[in-house]
Amino acid sequence: MAITVETLDKLERRITLSLAADALKNEVDARLKKLQRTTKADGFRPGKVPMNVVAQRYGYSVQYEVVNDQLGVAFAKAAHEAGLRVAGQPTISEKEGDAAEGQLQFDATFEVYPEVAIGDLASAEVERATAEVNEAAIDRTVEILRKQRRTFAQRPATEGAADGDRVTIDFEGKIDGVPFDGGKAEGFQFLVGEGQMLEAFEKAVRGMKAGESKTFPLAFPEDYHGKDVAGKEADFLVTVKKVEAQNLPELNEEFIKSLGLADGSIDTLRADIKRNLEREVKFRIAARNKAAAMEALLKLVDFDLPKALVDAETERLLEGARADLKARGIPDADKAPIPAEMFKPQAERRVRLGLTVAELVKANDLAAKPEQLQAHINELAQSYEQPAQVVAWYMSDRQRMAEVEAVVIEGNVADFILSKAKVTDKPLSFEELMGQQG
Incomplete structure (x- = not known):
């Protein structure tokens, strides 16, 4: 049977779900019989409680569960048959009017994902930052190390x-x-x-x-x-x-050894500082250029957003704000009267960017490859004293690996945008990049 999809608004849809009354009754009876085996009641041995007592005690809740379960199955099947990409959870209500004999009918109202059309990336304009680690930056870091031990x-x-x-x-x-x-x-x-x-x-x-x-x-x-x-x-x-x-401590062999460099050589110290600074510069430049690429990408799209996704993201941002207040020791932070509306623009931007990036990844095979994940983790680990332990720490947890995967995918997308867009390079001084001006 063909599924009729009714368009209510830009992304809002409605379909009618039908459940057979007999099938519902049979499932309810089956679940009540299962409950009867373990139900206890005064005056009856376990498993011997009369069905009418079991039905009186559990009938309403069991019927509610069965209807919800069957509606979930029916909705998933109907959405699949209609080729719908459902955003969020549907709102289901009993359908008004007469239903066919032996049938119960419900209206399922929901939102669908929008069609994401991305403009010509060749028309995007992106300012790409560049920066180098010079001798002055190394000198400055040496002085910071001395000041830390003054x-x-x-x-x-x-x-x-x-x-x-x-x-x-x-x-x-x-x-x-x-x-x-x-x-x-x-x-x-x-x-x-x-x-x-x-x-x-x-x-x-x-x-x-x-x-x-x-x-x-x-x-x-x-x-x-x-x-x-x-x-x-x-x-x-x-x-x-x-x-x-x-x-300030003298910049001598004893001082350098106190920093964990066994040979105490100034050349070794400066080389070590340079490696660390270059790693930090690389990450900061990548983050800055990724942000610039994503901003250019957003200018190439314009589509409606599912309210369900925006509301969910708004709630995440709100909970994050409350968690931040709690971490700062604010009393009753979880009850703080923070207006959700103040997070809506940020939530909308995140949802729009997330949908756009997902479309770009799918269309251009930009998913993270295993060797990219491994390389990124190895690079992160190099700034720690025991890199192997850090690598194992990442690899042992799915959530941490998912976070790494998200970063790698964003990097792939940024690189893809930069390869297509009109790019203008902007050299930055080390101080500008690190926020150490003045």
């Missing part, structure tokens, strides 16, 4: 704080003479000249000696993370309790 010694009372010093201070800020939350601290430490405090605050403390106090104005930026004080001007009273000068 020590501090108290300066003489006659010497003021300079860049690189660690200062211990008491401070209190007021706006219009009134203290504000987070504007007061005692025994607070920070490193001068390393951007840990607002520039005006550092400027005021720079040059101060232990035991000195100073009052100075400070204008909070408009985009300051503390919304209560953003864009406002405060007066701060600062008292310096201690000034400590940094002592």
Whole structure:
């Protein structure tokens, strides 16, 4: 029998499902007889409870289960016969009007996946970033390693704080003479000249000696993370309790060996740093170019989205936001009144991109190949001390392997787009790529 599919909206469809009343009754009776074997009731031996008692106790729930099971089978069969790609779960309700004798009829309303038509990739324009690891980047990393192992010694009372010093201070800020939350601290430490405090605050403390106090104005930026004080001007009273000068370790054999390089050679250290930086640059460039390729791909498609998929993705983003709040120690984060609508644009973008990428993968054989998965895992493992253990960790878990597969597929898609699109190369400095400008 041909399946009649009714179009209700762009992607919304409806079909009618029919179930034979006799078949439902027979299945209900069979399940009740099975239950009878284990049903217990006062006054009866196990397995000897009368069927009318079993039916009275379980009849409604069994019938509900049977109808749901049969509707699921009937819907799957009808969707298959009609060649439908169903998005999400159908909504099923009893059909109004007369049904054929001995039949129960239901309406199944659902959405289908859209037809994804991708425009000409040759018309896409993509800016592809490039970057190299130079000697200056290696020098900078060496200095970071030295700073990570620096020590501090108290300066003489006659010497003021300079860049690189660690200062211990008491401070209190007021706006219009009134203290504000987070504007007061005692025994607070920070490193001068390393951007840990607002520039005006550092400027005021720079040059101060232990035991000195100073009052100075400070204008909070408009985009300051503390919304209560953003864009406002405060007066701060600062008292310096201690000034400590940094002592950087010598770049010698002993220092290099402490980093795990047995030969203690500066050449070995620089070569090791270069390998690590090149690996990081490769990943960052790939991520940046992948994002650019995906953005160009989205400009070549325009299709309706199944509401069910968007709603599901919105819920995932919402739950992710709540989990993030909980991880930050926010009380009752799971009950936080976060409006789902704020995630809808992001959810729509993700669904649209996911459907588009899936179509591109299918049409151009861009699925991840076993050797690609292995190569990607090996590369990830190289940044750890025991790469073999990391490889085994990935290979032993399906979820982790699925995540690796998704990354590889996205890389294949990005490479395919870049091979077809109008590409303009944009060289970036190491600092720009790593977000270390200034």
